[in-house]
Amino acid sequence: MIIQLKKDLHSSDLENLIGKISSFGYKITPVSTQVGDYLIGIGSKNIDIRKIGHLRGIQDIHMVSDDYKLVSKKWKVKPTVIELGDGIAIQDGEMAIIAGPCSIESEEQIINVIGHLKESGIKLMRGGVFKPRSSPYAFRGLGMEGLKLWYKLAKEAGIKIVTEVMQVSQIEEMHDYVDVFQVGARNTQNFNLLDELGKVDKAVMIKRGISGTIEELLQSAEYVFSGGNEKIILCERGIRTYERASRNTLDLNAIPILKAKSHLPVVVDPSHGIGIREYVPQMALSGVMSGADGIIYETHENPDKAYSDGQQTLNFEQSALLAEQIRKTFALRKTFPLL
Ligand code: PEP
Ligand code: MN
Numbered sequence: 001m002i003i004q005l006k007k008d009l010h011s012s013d014l015e016n017l018i019g020k021i022s023s024f025g026y027k028i029t030p031v032s033t034q035v036g037d038y039l040i041g042i043g044s045k046n047i048d049i050r051k052i053g054h055l056r057g058i059q060d061i062h063m064v065s066d067d068y069k070l071v072s073k074k075w076k077v078k079p080t081v082i083e084l085g086d087g088i089a090i091q092d093g094e095m096a097i098i099a100g101p102c103s104i105e106s107e108e109q110i111i112n113v114i115g116h117l118k119e120s121g122i123k124l125m126r127g128g129v130f131k132p133r134s135s136p137y138a139f140r141g142l143g144m145e146g147l148k149l150w151y152k153l154a155k156e157a158g159i160k161i162v163t164e165v166m167q168v169s170q171i172e173e174m175h176d177y178v179d180v181f182q183v184g185a186r187n188t189q190n191f192n193l194l195d196e197l198g199k200v201d202k203a204v205m206i207k208r209g210i211s212g213t214i215e216e217l218l219q220s221a222e223y224v225f226s227g228g229n230e231k232i233i234l235c236e237r238g239i240r241t242y243e244r245a246s247r248n249t250l251d252l253n254a255i256p257i258l259k260a261k262s263h264l265p266v267v268v269d270p271s272h273g274i275g276i277r278e279y280v281p282q283m284a285l286s287g288v289m290s291g292a293d294g295i296i297y298e299t300h301e302n303p304d305k306a307y308s309d310g311q312q313t314l315n316f317e318q319s320a321l322l323a324e325q326i327r328k329t330f331a332l333r334k335t336f337p338l339l
Contacts, residue, residue: 001026001041002075003052004059009037013057021052031070033230034201040069040226066261067215068222071232076263082203082231084160084179088123090203090233091265095330096294097323098162098267100126102309103139104146107153112301114157116316120323124180125154126162126296130170131308132186139307144173151177162205162296168196178202185210185237185272188220198227205233205267205296210240214254218262234258234266235296236287238273247275247312250283255290267294271312277303280314281322288329291339295326 003021005014018028018039026041049061062075069075082090090096099120100113104127117125127150131141142149147163154161160179165171166187174181180203187193188209197204204224208217221232236255238248250273258266268287270280284295300306303313314322333339 001047002062002064002069003039003041004062005037005039006057006059007037009057017055017057020055024051029226031226031228033225033228035230038070066218068218068262070225070230071218071221071262071264073261073263078263080230080232080263080265082233082265084124084203086158086160088160090267091293095288095292095326096124096265096267097122097326098124098126098294098296099299099319099323100162101300101306102271102298102313103128103131103307104142104150104163105307107149109301110150110153112316113299114153114159116299116301116319117159118157120320122323123158124160124162126182126298128164128308130164130166132164132166132184133308144177147174147177165193165197168193171196171200175200175202180205180233182235183207183220185212188212188217191223194220194223195227198224198229200229201231202229203231203233204229205235207235207237207269208239208251208254210248212239214257214261217254217258221262221264232264233294234262234264235269236266236273236292237269238275246273246279248273250274250287252283252286252290255287255292259291265293266291267296268292269296271296271298271309275312277312277314277318280312281318281325284322285325285329288326289333289339291333297322 026043029040031038064072064074079091081092129141129146162180164182164184183206185207238250241249270283274283298313299319300313303310
């Protein structure tokens, strides 16, 4: 059960409410976000809502029996728009395009990528400064120094930054230089990290875990929301299956399912999803047709020289073409009543 509370509720009314609802056999967790105040009730399913509905301070009550609640569409039908400032938003009725290298490598590389994005009308740039690598000997990112440099250049260009945060201790130092905190597939169930990202007033993009279910992704998003942050984006980036012909199995089934279950925006990452450069465009366009609100992919001036994930990275020419085709495909999708 989700109880939406009235604004500026007196603390004695709140205590009274919690006491009353608990007495019907519910365990109550209060949640306060940038947007509103809620009580989450876990327990008895057969309550007569009229016993609670009249209590002072209640704006609305919703019976949501799924394990995830606040991220569910069952109480919030309207899609959540993630505003990033300067008129840039996700799930605002346009298709978001997030492009950039796997890793931030140098000042020169940042300038090159930003130049390409500007030319292609792309307003969101991805890139890692803290890189989760399977091998400890691989390039692990430029860290805060790289992020600060990137932030300065991106800000001048009016471009927003999407970058991975790997651990709780990085949140504070990264905070002022990031527009969207990315939670990587290896951290989807790092619940301490999710708890802490609930406390910041910045967007958080959560990638689906390498072996994670759709339900688990939604539960991870629930951590961030219930921690106090409603600005969440879900990302399908492929899962580990028995198939070895592609890096991962991009689960496009997840897109309509996530869109039906949640009010949060969903983006697709075809780069990590298939892991093969030549096939990234068709999977990106399939992602658009499957109902995604955005596409995130890797691009680099010279992919074969990229410090990481070059094999799945598009060059600027391919990226410019893809961005154009994403927009055209989206325009087409809008004309299909079934979608
Ligand atoms: C990335 O986006 O560079 C990345 C490491 O992705 P994932 O966490 O999905 O593997
Ligand atoms: Mn990568």
